Amino acid sequence: MIKPDHRIKTAMLAGIxxxxxxxxxxxxSSDSAARSDxxxxxxxxxxxxxxxxxxxxxxxxxxxxxxxxxxxxTGLRNHVDWAAMPKTAVNSALQGKGxxxxxxxxxxxxxxxxxxxxxxxxxxxxxASEDFGQTLASAGAEEGPYIVAPLLGGQTTRALAGWGxxxxxxxxxQLTQGIPADLSNASIPISATSIRATYFDAINDVKYNSLDxxxxxxSAYYQQRDGLLRNNLSIDETNSxxxxxxx
Amino acid sequence: MTRDMMAQxxxxxxxxxxALFISTGWVQNASADRLATAEDxxxxxxxxxxxxxxxxxxxxxxxxxxxxxxxxxxxxxVDGITRFTAGRYWRATSKEQRQTYSEVFRGILLSEASNxxxxxxxxxxxxxxxxxxxxxxxxxxxxxxxNSGQIPDTEIIWRISARAGxxxxxxxxxxxxxxxxxxxxxxxxxxxxxxxxxFSALIEAMRSRLDTINSQMGN
Numbered sequence: 001m002i003k004p005d006h007r008i009k010t011a012m013l014a015g016i017x018x019x020x021x022x023x024x025x026x027x028x029s030s031d032s033a034a035r036s037d038x039x040x041x042x043x044x045x046x047x048x049x050x051x052x053x054x055x056x057x058x059x060x061x062x063x064x065x066x067x068x069x070x071x072x073x074t075g076l077r078n079h080v081d082w083a084a085m086p087k088t089a090v091n092s093a094l095q096g097k098g099x100x101x102x103x104x105x106x107x108x109x110x111x112x113x114x115x116x117x118x119x120x121x122x123x124x125x126x127x128a129s130e131d132f133g134q135t136l137a138s139a140g141a142e143e144g145p146y147i148v149a150p151l152l153g154g155q156t157t158r159a160l161a162g163w164g165x166x167x168x169x170x171x172x173x174q175l176t177q178g179i180p181a182d183l184s185n186a187s188i189p190i191s192a193t194s195i196r197a198t199y200f201d202a203i204n205d206v207k208y209n210s211l212d213x214x215x216x217x218x219s220a221y222y223q224q225r226d227g228l229l230r231n232n233l234s235i236d237e238t239n240s241x242x243x244x245x246x247x
Numbered sequence: 248m249t250r251d252m253m254a255q256x257x258x259x260x261x262x263x264x265x266a267l268f269i270s271t272g273w274v275q276n277a278s279a280d281r282l283a284t285a286e287d288x289x290x291x292x293x294x295x296x297x298x299x300x301x302x303x304x305x306x307x308x309x310x311x312x313x314x315x316x317x318x319x320x321x322x323x324x325v326d327g328i329t330r331f332t333a334g335r336y337w338r339a340t341s342k343e344q345r346q347t348y349s350e351v352f353r354g355i356l357l358s359e360a361s362n363x364x365x366x367x368x369x370x371x372x373x374x375x376x377x378x379x380x381x382x383x384x385x386x387x388x389x390x391x392x393x394n395s396g397q398i399p400d401t402e403i404i405w406r407i408s409a410r411a412g413x414x415x416x417x418x419x420x421x422x423x424x425x426x427x428x429x430x431x432x433x434x435x436x437x438x439x440x441x442x443x444x445x446f447s448a449l450i451e452a453m454r455s456r457l458d459t460i461n462s463q464m465g466n
Contacts, residue, residue: 070396077399198398201366209359211452215437219430227424235380241429242406245331245418246383 035222036145043148047214050153051207054196059204061189062196075117076194082108082116083187084129087169091130095138103127129228132169133162137229146218151192154221282377285385285407288415292322293372296364308464315360324408324416325353331418331428333449334436340446348446351453358460367420369394372403385409391422 037043065073085108092101104127110120136158137143144157152163172187196203210216230238299306299314306314319325329352330337337345370391377387387405406419406428419428435449442448 066397073397210434211449211456212434212438212441215434216430218437219433220425223425223429224423235378235386239380239384239386239406241426242384242419245327245408245428246410 036143037218038145039147043146043154044214046148046150047154047217049150050148051213053151054203054207058192058196061193062200065193065197066200073194073197076190077198078111078119079116080191080194081119082111083171083191085111085127086171087132087166088127088130090169091132091135091166092127094132094135095130097128097130100127100130104130128231131159131162132165133159133225134228136162146221154218156225159225278379281409282379282385285405285409285415286374286377286387288322288407288417289372289374289387289389289405292318292417293367295322296368300365300368312357312361315364316357318364319357319360322417324418325356327408327416327418328356328428329353332431332435333446334432334439336436336439336444336446336449344446344450348450348453351450351457354457355453355460358457358464370401370403379409383408383410385415 065076085104089101089104089108092098092104103125107121107127111118114120133156141158141161146154147157147160148154149160152160155163170187206213206216206220295318299311299318303311326349329349332352333340333348340348370393372389372391374387374389377385379385385407387407389403389405391401391403393399393401401423403423404419404421405417406421406426407415408418409415419426421427438452439446439449
């Protein structure tokens with residue numbers, strides 16, 4: 001059941017996020033190091049806070065999870081993927097990607113039988129992940145500056161706006177009473193721990209082996225985000241960054 | 248036009264068409280050969296890394312490092328990678344700074360090679376396609392399967408320099424849209440920018456990083 005105040009809060013969150021995306025400025029370059037980061041000083045402070053949270057909570061939890069049986073880790077991973085299917089289905093539909101929307105819907109419906117912990121469609125085609133940030137991008141919304149949010153990490157204001165809307169589409173966002181409410185409260189740390197465990201080495205590489213972890217994380221974010229948005233670009237467009245290699 | 252002239256003209260067209268057909272086929276074959284060579288390069292690299300990995304118990308740390316350094320020099324365009332990672336600041340630096348940067352950067356590259364290659368060996372790579380981008384760059388795309396089963400199948404792209412008259416060499420590995428080369432360049436240029444465009448700040452940071460790596464490795 002959805003509590004009215006919960007709806008209001010999520011709607012407000014989404015509204016603020018969309019407003020922020022609307023106010024966003026245009027990036028000045030495709031170079032991720034030179035992209036819009038006007039709040040770099042504040043961002044770096046929040047990044048340091050997030051790293052401290054990772055030191056004391058996320059990394060130890062992920063390390064413990066990695067020692068658990070494979071079935072536990074796979075189950076959690078499957079569950080996190082399953083919980084993201086409604087957002088993929090809705091955003092695919094909004095972007096006119098009908099086939100992807102249907103695959104995501106079927107995936108969510110069938111795996112609901114196991115609450116997502118067992119992937120009953122293993123080996124079948126997976127939908128490409130779509131979020132509201134991508135929907136805003138496809139609608140022409142500007143990217144906006146880079147913001148590092150406490151606990152959520154670095155993202156553009158457009159993606160942050162998308163996160164607010166996608167939060168409503170998460171099945172946990174709709175559960176607010178009794179045992180499901182407890183599950184709902186636990187869903188974010190569980191997802192975060194599962195993702196941290198899956199990409200444990202890659203994240204530790206950024207954290208411990210970088211000259212500037214903030215710059216490296218920002219670069220990785222922009223590249224990954226661009227990758228999600230450039231589905232229909234040609235090989236020439238997606239590799240122009242490397243032209244200077246041959247000069 | 249006489250019958251002889253018409254026959255000659257027809258023969259001329261036929262010869263031209265045949266020449267075009269043959270040359271087009273030759274170009275296509277040459278292009279396919281280049282793509283196959285690029286794909287082979289990746290396969291050979293992985294094969295050599297596996298061979299070294301199998302000798303893990305019989306090689307000393309120094310021997311292993313030397314073998315990996317040889318692989319790095321053979322399969323990777325280390326000079327090009329060094330230059331590219333300095334970004335637009337490379338052109339503005341002095342000859343001495345370039346020399347120092349190259350030495351320190353190579354030191355880090357070779358010291359970290361062992362870890363990087365071990366990470367590569369935790370995956371099995373199946374190439375799915377090779378594409379040329381212009382006449383200098385080839386992309387070999389494939390699916391990396393994590394041997395431990397912990398990470399979902401991932402698309403990776405090897406970028407290969409394929410300049411005429413030079414051996415093909417790897418310049419980049421892209422995993423899930425994240426290019427290692429581009430990330431390193433962004434990180435380096437951000438560090439220089441934060442230090443007011445001072446290239447020496449990057450060299451110092453890299454030297455400090457190299458010292459840390461060496462002390463961790465007990466060198």
